[in-house]
Amino acid sequence: METVVIPTKKQDTKTTERISGAEAVVRILLEEGVDLVFGYPGGAIMPIYDSLYDYQDKINHVLARHEQGATHAAQGYARASGKAGVCLATSGPGATNLITGIADAQIDSTPLVCITGQVASALLGSDAFQETDVIGISMPVTKWNFQVTRAEEIPEALAKAFYIAKSGRPGPVLVDITKDAQFAEFDFDYRKCTGVRSYSPVPKLETSKVAEAAELINNAKRPYILFGQGVILGNAEVEFKTFIEKTGIPSAWTIMGLSALETDHPLNVGMLGMHGNYGPNLLTNECDVLIAIGMRFDDRVTGNLSKYAKQAKVIHLEIDPAEIDKNVKTEVAVLGDCKESLTELIKKVKPSSHKAWLQRFRDCDTMEHEKVIQDELHPKTDVLTMGEVIRIINEKTNGDAILVTDVGQHQMVACRYTKFNQSKSNITSGGLGTMGFGLPAGLGAALGAPDRTVVAVIGDGGLQMTIQEFATIYQTRAKVKVLLLNNEFLGMVRQWQQLFFDKRYSSTEMINPDFQTIAKGYYIPTNKVTEREHLEDAITEFINYDGAYFLEVMVGKENNVFPMVPSGSGVAEIRLE
Amino acid sequence: MEKQEFTIMAYTEDQVGLLHRITIIFTKRKINIESLTASESEMDGIYRFTIAVTESEELVAKVVKQIEKQVEVHKAAYFKKPEVVQQELALYKMATESLTSGVEVERIVREHSARFLTIEKDFVVIEKAGYRREAFALFEELKPYGITEFVLSGRVAVARNGHSIGNEVHELMELTN
Numbered sequence: 001m002e003t004v005v006i007p008t009k010k011q012d013t014k015t016t017e018r019i020s021g022a023e024a025v026v027r028i029l030l031e032e033g034v035d036l037v038f039g040y041p042g043g044a045i046m047p048i049y050d051s052l053y054d055y056q057d058k059i060n061h062v063l064a065r066h067e068q069g070a071t072h073a074a075q076g077y078a079r080a081s082g083k084a085g086v087c088l089a090t091s092g093p094g095a096t097n098l099i100t101g102i103a104d105a106q107i108d109s110t111p112l113v114c115i116t117g118q119v120a121s122a123l124l125g126s127d128a129f130q131e132t133d134v135i136g137i138s139m140p141v142t143k144w145n146f147q148v149t150r151a152e153e154i155p156e157a158l159a160k161a162f163y164i165a166k167s168g169r170p171g172p173v174l175v176d177i178t179k180d181a182q183f184a185e186f187d188f189d190y191r192k193c194t195g196v197r198s199y200s201p202v203p204k205l206e207t208s209k210v211a212e213a214a215e216l217i218n219n220a221k222r223p224y225i226l227f228g229q230g231v232i233l234g235n236a237e238v239e240f241k242t243f244i245e246k247t248g249i250p251s252a253w254t255i256m257g258l259s260a261l262e263t264d265h266p267l268n269v270g271m272l273g274m275h276g277n278y279g280p281n282l283l284t285n286e287c288d289v290l291i292a293i294g295m296r297f298d299d300r301v302t303g304n305l306s307k308y309a310k311q312a313k314v315i316h317l318e319i320d321p322a323e324i325d326k327n328v329k330t331e332v333a334v335l336g337d338c339k340e341s342l343t344e345l346i347k348k349v350k351p352s353s354h355k356a357w358l359q360r361f362r363d364c365d366t367m368e369h370e371k372v373i374q375d376e377l378h379p380k381t382d383v384l385t386m387g388e389v390i391r392i393i394n395e396k397t398n399g400d401a402i403l404v405t406d407v408g409q410h411q412m413v414a415c416r417y418t419k420f421n422q423s424k425s426n427i428t429s430g431g432l433g434t435m436g437f438g439l440p441a442g443l444g445a446a447l448g449a450p451d452r453t454v455v456a457v458i459g460d461g462g463l464q465m466t467i468q469e470f471a472t473i474y475q476t477r478a479k480v481k482v483l484l485l486n487n488e489f490l491g492m493v494r495q496w497q498q499l500f501f502d503k504r505y506s507s508t509e510m511i512n513p514d515f516q517t518i519a520k521g522y523y524i525p526t527n528k529v530t531e532r533e534h535l536e537d538a539i540t541e542f543i544n545y546d547g548a549y550f551l552e553v554m555v556g557k558e559n560n561v562f563p564m565v566p567s568g569s570g571v572a573e574i575r576l577e
Numbered sequence: 578m579e580k581q582e583f584t585i586m587a588y589t590e591d592q593v594g595l596l597h598r599i600t601i602i603f604t605k606r607k608i609n610i611e612s613l614t615a616s617e618s619e620m621d622g623i624y625r626f627t628i629a630v631t632e633s634e635e636l637v638a639k640v641v642k643q644i645e646k647q648v649e650v651h652k653a654a655y656f657k658k659p660e661v662v663q664q665e666l667a668l669y670k671m672a673t674e675s676l677t678s679g680v681e682v683e684r685i686v687r688e689h690s691a692r693f694l695t696i697e698k699d700f701v702v703i704e705k706a707g708y709r710r711e712a713f714a715l716f717e718e719l720k721p722y723g724i725t726e727f728v729l730s731g732r733v734a735v736a737r738n739g740h741s742i743g744n745e746v747h748e749l750m751e752l753t754n
Contacts, residue, residue, distance in 0.1 A: 135594055136594075136597060139594065139597055139598055139601060140601050140605065143648065144648045145594075147593070147594075164648055196648060197651075197749065198589070198590050198648065198649050198650060198651045199648045199649075320646070321642055321645070321646070322639070322642035322643050322645075322646045324642075325638075325639075326639060326642075
């Protein structure tokens with residue numbers, strides 16, 4: 001791997017100006033093209049908030065109702081818009097409340113720039129009021145972080161922060177700024193960062209590796225592609241589609257890769273992993289060449305590694321060298337930006353089709369349809385299913401909406417059954433599995449993609465973890481459509497208790513509040529469906545309403561999500577019932 | 578895979594907190610760091626971490642990739658025992674009167690190629706550079722004469738191989754200077 005250093009361009013025409021550190025922060029946000037930030041004020045960040053007051057026409061500050069909500073909203077914004085999300089918080093509890101969202105962004109490679117206030121530098125280490133070591137606490141869950149104690153350090157620190165958050169494999173960064181550094185005046189001059197000498201965000205593509213990969217692919221009898229979020233983050237959707245269409249290789253997605261390829265594409269064979277589709281899991285252990293593109297072989301995708309694709313030669317297209325051989329041994333590692341890797345690979349692969357092999361996936365589909373999907377989408381009993389709600393949403397949105405999900409059964413069902421026509425349309429907490437993600441992320445997505453319909457599907461457990469963000473939705477008028485699939489249970493945990501813990505439903509039943517009254521309290525239009533005859537009309541109103549809307553659907557209390565690869569089992573041991 | 582002794586080396590920027598960033602990579606995987614030395618390197622402004630661990634090669638390789646992934650780390654690599662020239666330094670503090678009880682202590686110090694760093698009225702400090710086991714062998718022999726303090730430094734090491742990772746960092750420095 002070669003380190004590439006791009007020298008910083010000198011802009012000598014700029015004259016410096018004497019301003020405060022706080023003012024500099026705001027000016028830098030403008031220079032970085034930020035027009036929306038999420039945050040919550042407090043003592044140690046008040047100078048920055050004071051500076052923001054003068055720029056309300058240029059920077060819209062979204063006042064979340066909890067700092068965790070601010071981070072998830074920034075994540076939703078980042079993933080819907082493709083830009084970095086920016087969060088502001090004060091020291092101490094403000095900063096610690098960011099941590100869950102930062103950890104979520106780290107594991108799901110979402111670019112976030114978090115700016116926290118800190119006690120004055122003279123007080124550092126004195127256990128001052130609202131002092132916490134946010135640099136130490138956030139270090140394991142940030143791509144980079146830095147503490148600023150002098151105003152002069154602000155421009156370079158923030159320039160690096162934006163550059164590092166967005167470049168290579170994106171991720172969250174945190175800059176902690178002491179209050180005295182915010183107050184102090186200095187000669188301000190800003191240059192965007194274009195390179196850090198110890199950091200090579202994109203490994204240089206080795207053409208020999210591309211040739212090796214092409215050779216394996218050209219000779220494969222049963223090649224199979226697994227694609228992840230790397231395709232979306234690399235803006236490589238077009239190259240990806242060209243590649244699979246030229247080679248005719250069946251392609252399955254991880255939950256983070258969902259929407260990179262439209263649902264109806266003939267080579268899209270479905271979802272990988274624990275609650276993924278039958279064929280994609282089963283046939284992982286029958287392919288001869290496995291081509292992983294921008295994905296990291298998470299344990300929820302692979303199941304038991306000792307029973308995972310042992311027969312296959314693995315090709316891994318990946319931007320992060322640390323992912324190579326981390327979980328699955330690779331035959332050929334093609335390091336680089338997948339947009340470039342795929343472009344080169346397309347030139348070297350022979351046109352092909354794998355009809356018989358693809359048919360195996362279709363046959364599995366038929367089986368899964370009979371045993372699982374048919375009853376989930378068109379249930380024969382009176383009990384409403386999550387799947388039929390998603391099916392009707394598909395009919396009303398035609399696959400054009402952004403889907404935001406929380407974590408649990410509804411997440412698996414929504415990801416399995418939602419139709420997508422375009423990329424950057426699936427926003428979920430994949431790696432960390434953060435309950436409470438959905439409502440604020442939905443709000444952030446609606447602000448990040450104001451021209452699109454955003455549907456946030458949430459369970460009754462997760463909704464109550466960040467329910468206060470209804471207030472933020474009301475205040476910002478974000479047009480997010482919140483769909484509560486209420487089964488009065490922590491459904492996924494209950495499902496595991498049923499299957500693996502002898503139905504001992506320990507602390508999973510929820511005696512819930514009246515969500516309708518709560519939503520009304522936040523001035524959000526609401527509706528509740530308990531019977532099938534009202535479902536379609538309610539969803540039509542929900543989707544067509546111009547503004548935020550809360551729809552609650554009472555679904556089967558003890559429905560399960562299938563198929564399922566039980567924990568500890570191999571992917572081929574996937575259960576249909 | 579069997580555990581064995583490895584020396585991990587990393588060339589880094591001089592940055593507050595980088596030590597923590599590197600050690601948490603080990604903590605996250607519950608790997609014990611046997612010793613860690615951070616020091617200047619042959620290049621101005623570039624620091625060097627030398628980390629000693631006993632682990633499987635597979636795990637060490639993954640850890641090294643995670644270290645190199647850190648923004649302020651230029652290069653990281655791992656080496657097996659025969660691939661490095663390594664050294665540790667031990668200090669032994671003893672009462673001066675332990676020397677007056679005959680020639681034994683002086684003989685032991687000579688035989689172990691150790692040396693007296695200082696001889697004061699009340700105490701002496703003996704220094705021994707070498708492998709860890711040599712430091713402990715000397716410790717065992719001196720023990721009967723009363724060691725009042727003992728300290729062993731972390732491992733420092735240089736790679737035997739010509740293409741040590743430093744070269745790549747050297748080239749980078751030339752490019753940017």
